[in-house]
Amino acid sequence: MxxxxxxxxxxxxxxxxxxxxxxxxxxxxxxxxxxxxxxxxxxxxxxxxxxxxxxxxxxxxxxxxxxxxxxxxxxxxxxxxxxxxxxxxxxxxxxxxFKPQTYALWIAPFALPAAAFLIGGILLWRARRRPSVEALSEEEEALVAKVLARHGRGGGK
Amino acid sequence: MKRLIAVVPLAFAVVLGAFFVWGLNPERDPSEIPSVLISQAAPEFDLPSVPGVDVPGLGRADLTDNPGPVVVNVFASWCVPCKAEHAVLTRFVERDGLRLFGINYKDEPEDAATWLSDLGNPYERIGSDLSGRAGIEWGISGVPETFIVGRDGTVLYRYVGPIVGEDAVKKFTTALAQAGALDRELGS
Structure with missing residues (x-):
């Protein structure tokens, strides 16, 4: 009580x-x-x-x-x-x-995350669009075949 | 493009560093209130004299058409730092011919009269601000505060707190000299 x-x-x-x-x-x-x-x-x-x-x-x-x-x-x-x-x-x-001296104060909290998302988004989008493994060109294929042929397939000693 | 990106962290660090230098500067007082009065006309006020003190009261009209800049000091007998500041202000008046006006802020007239007769009265005029209303017009946050008012009644400078100690006196002397309120040249 x-x-x-x-x-x-x-x-x-x-x-x-x-x-x-x-x-x-x-x-x-x-x-x-x-x-x-x-x-x-x-x-x-x-x-x-x-x-x-x-x-x-x-x-x-x-x-x-x-x-x-x-x-x-x-x-x-x-x-x-x-x-x-x-x-x-x-x-x-x-x-x-809200006036010119306080623009940074009012706008920064919104502008900074927006900029971060924008830049981050662009970087991610570009990274995804570019395939990380590109196919070998014909010349490269030929070179690989040659190297493999010389050293033997399956990694001989 | 790659090179540009490499510079970004450095630029970021420089901007941040500059911000820290400004923000962590021990000289900077974040609680300092910028005065809106600077470069503006002194506020409208009209105060009667303090009973028992033989100098006239103070009003807006006394701050215009002076031959030179004058100083308005807000003080009170209950304010201990004011006592220390009193000696400094008296020296300015006696040695440098400064014209000093006072606003006696929220003070008992008898106390103010005793205080002034004990310490001496360097003020040419003193307005008695019993209600503290004139203090609000001047935008003060406490006592003492000191203003330099130009010949035309424009507020040129504001000092918050007692003008006591080497640094404060130096700062105020510089402001007085810039305003042209001193008879003599600086540095003597």
Whole structure:
């Protein structure tokens, strides 16, 4: 019984581990939900692998408040993200935008295997098309016959 | 064709090697955040003065139409490295005639006033950023951070962290000289 209870509590803990303080939340559940979604896409600039939604850093809190402030002011989700982006750059986005500087990032994972399959395929196809044992030409046949005749068939000593 | 194929592994190794040289360079800091402000106009902000400190507040308007480049330093009395940096900045102001503005970031005004009266006040103007909102406008991730702003209000340079220690001071001095913010020539 106590074990089950322990397990339930432990499994429930990650859900409680939340940086958003009650005083930050908006009274409008709709806006608050949008704010949470936006916050999950923005990187905390202090603890860089956390989104601002789950970070306890001071700047993250300020940014959460800022996101909510912009939402209340009537900004769309994209406008809010662009607002933060204008100040902190693409770095704060967990999903980097698709633009010339990030082409390699977005395309390489698809382009590299594609190239590997293409090159590998061509090599295999060419290897298969070319018969590995070619028939002897007439001259070669004659030469072989001559050699065999001289040394005796069946490999004499 | 055969010869070309023979060169492929070498070329591959060279490309990979170059990548490693870049990636494993101990000087490179992968967590460094590139500033979007560089070569852009300083952000819009307007901060009141710190109560108890006898210098005026700081706003966007104070960063334009200056005779030369100015330095904006984000500091706080609760920030320990700022104390070490304070001595460096004071020396720049006293020795090199640097014009220094301050943003007092999320600080209790009384603490800031005490801090400045204890250590001395090298700042020409100090804006009190209680909410940290101006800090966001400047895109800072912590204190201290220091910006060099050109005569026309364009941000020329950003230094993250305290300007303390030989390397940091050298780097910053070079940036100041390039911006033309120093009275004297470099190297004295």
């Amino acid at each position: 106590i074990r089950t209870l322990f397990l339930i509590i432990m499994l429930g803990l990650p859900g409680v581990a939340n940086a958003v303080e009650p005083d930050e939340m908006l009274s409008d559940p709709n806006l608050e939900a949008r704010a949470r979604e936006i916050s999950k896409e923005l990187r905390c600039v202090v603890c860089q692998n956390q989104d601002i939604d789950s970070s306890n850093a001071g700047v993250a809190r300020d940014l959460r408040l800022l996101v909510r402030e912009r939402l209340v002011a009537g900004d769309s989700d994209t406008e809010v993200i662009d607002f933060v982006r204008a100040r902190y750059g693409d770095f704060v986005l967990f999903k980097p935008p």
